[in-house]
Amino acid sequence: MKIRLLLAGLLMIFGTAQAMEPVNPPGLLPTEIARPLLEQDPAVAAARAGLDVALQDAGILDKSAYEWIARTSGQQRRLENGPRYTEWNVGIERTIRLSGKAAADRKLGQASIEESQARYGEALHESARELVALWVDWLATERARELAQNSLQSTQASLTAVEKRARAGDASKLDVSIARAELAEQRRMDNDAKTQAAAAWARLSTRFPGVSRQTMVLPMPLEIGGDAASWRERILEQSDELKVVQTQMRKTEAHADRARADKMPDPTLGGYTASEIGGRERIFGVMLSVPIPGGVRDARNARAIAAVDVSRREVELKQRELETAIASAVATAHGAYASLQIANEGAAYMQENASLMQRAYALGEADLQALLLARRQATAAANSALQAQVSALRAYYGLLVDAHLIWELDHD
Numbered sequence: 001m002k003i004r005l006l007l008a009g010l011l012m013i014f015g016t017a018q019a020m021e022p023v024n025p026p027g028l029l030p031t032e033i034a035r036p037l038l039e040q041d042p043a044v045a046a047a048r049a050g051l052d053v054a055l056q057d058a059g060i061l062d063k064s065a066y067e068w069i070a071r072t073s074g075q076q077r078r079l080e081n082g083p084r085y086t087e088w089n090v091g092i093e094r095t096i097r098l099s100g101k102a103a104a105d106r107k108l109g110q111a112s113i114e115e116s117q118a119r120y121g122e123a124l125h126e127s128a129r130e131l132v133a134l135w136v137d138w139l140a141t142e143r144a145r146e147l148a149q150n151s152l153q154s155t156q157a158s159l160t161a162v163e164k165r166a167r168a169g170d171a172s173k174l175d176v177s178i179a180r181a182e183l184a185e186q187r188r189m190d191n192d193a194k195t196q197a198a199a200a201w202a203r204l205s206t207r208f209p210g211v212s213r214q215t216m217v218l219p220m221p222l223e224i225g226g227d228a229a230s231w232r233e234r235i236l237e238q239s240d241e242l243k244v245v246q247t248q249m250r251k252t253e254a255h256a257d258r259a260r261a262d263k264m265p266d267p268t269l270g271g272y273t274a275s276e277i278g279g280r281e282r283i284f285g286v287m288l289s290v291p292i293p294g295g296v297r298d299a300r301n302a303r304a305i306a307a308v309d310v311s312r313r314e315v316e317l318k319q320r321e322l323e324t325a326i327a328s329a330v331a332t333a334h335g336a337y338a339s340l341q342i343a344n345e346g347a348a349y350m351q352e353n354a355s356l357m358q359r360a361y362a363l364g365e366a367d368l369q370a371l372l373l374a375r376r377q378a379t380a381a382a383n384s385a386l387q388a389q390v391s392a393l394r395a396y397y398g399l400l401v402d403a404h405l406i407w408e409l410d411h412d
């Protein structure tokens with residue numbers, strides 16, 4: 001019994017792990033097409049350039065900001081009722097950055113690089129979300145156009161049946177007029193669907209230039225595997241949005257380390273030589289100067305410590321916000337998938353009912369109003385099923401994007 005429970009547990013863990021592996025869902029742009037579109041996005045390119053800036057900043061922080069300072073001065077010494085002497089003084093000095101401050105600066109530079117890397121990943125993530133949304137919108141409008149075309153053809157068939165019955169004296173001119181008005185309405189809806197499809201493609205192709213117009217069938221979303229906990233763990237692990245605030249906290253901690261180290265001023269060391277009394281006296285020496293710290297350094301240190309606490313709270317808040325969004329997204333994906341199954345079932349029944357009513361009207365067993373009502377119900381049910389499919393698909397793809405399971409968005 002224990003062995004069976006252990007095997008069941010292992011299978012469950014393995015299934016969850018498999019669900020978190022990168023996937024290539026049907027109906028989505030392949031990686032070799034989507035990835036260049038994402039990399040060419042201006043926001044992604046800007047974030048990539050920001051990473052180069054961060055690397056340069058880190059190199060600057062690794063080096064001391066202090067430079068050698070050369071000093072020279074000249075003077076004349078005049079003795080009362082005596083000769084004049086030309087004198088000069090030459091020296092060189094430099095402030096030394098203490099080791100604790102150098103370590104804090106390097107820590108700050110590394111945190112800046114990690115923040116830029118996270119911002120680059122987040123830019124990719126946001127661009128991927130937008131590409132998915134526009135792609136699904138376009139496929140959905142293309143499918144809506146097909147439904148409108150099918151509805152138009154069915155309405156045309158209904159008009160043909162009405163005209164046939166009218167010629168046989170079994171239908172009134174009013175029925176013919178109503179059927180023609182219904183056809184005109186369906187033509188308008190068909191034109192609206194074509195316009196929406198063209199507008200959706202314009203939005204997609206303008207936002208992501210270079211995308212090819214490869215019309216695909218709007219795919220059916222898959223039921224998501226794993227529980228909310230596994231999705232939360234995966235998305236939090238891959239979340240660049242969370243990494244941004246975490247690296248900002250590390251930057252704040254590095255600033256606090258620097259402020260703490262700044263409580264001890266950096267010393268300035270140097271050497272000098274001088275010539276006095278016309279060169280009769282030569283002076284060589286070294287110099288050391290250390291600023292006397294005041295209360296400002298303590299105040300800056302206290303402020304930096306307080307800023308660290310603020311940053312930690314911001315990390316906690318961001319994680320809680322993400323956990324809330326993930327829980328909602330998982331619940332929405334499950335619910336949207338269930339709604340899609342119900343909507344598809346209802347649409348199938350309505351379509352069957354419309355077909356039966358069409359046959360009944362042709363045989364004179366039903367009136368025109370019943371036929372038109374059945375057609376409208378079938379059209380409404382088909383559109384409702386389409387909207388349910390789009391909602392479920394958006395929820396499904398949204399989880400895949402957030403978990404970095406597509407388009408090589410995942411990272412260590």
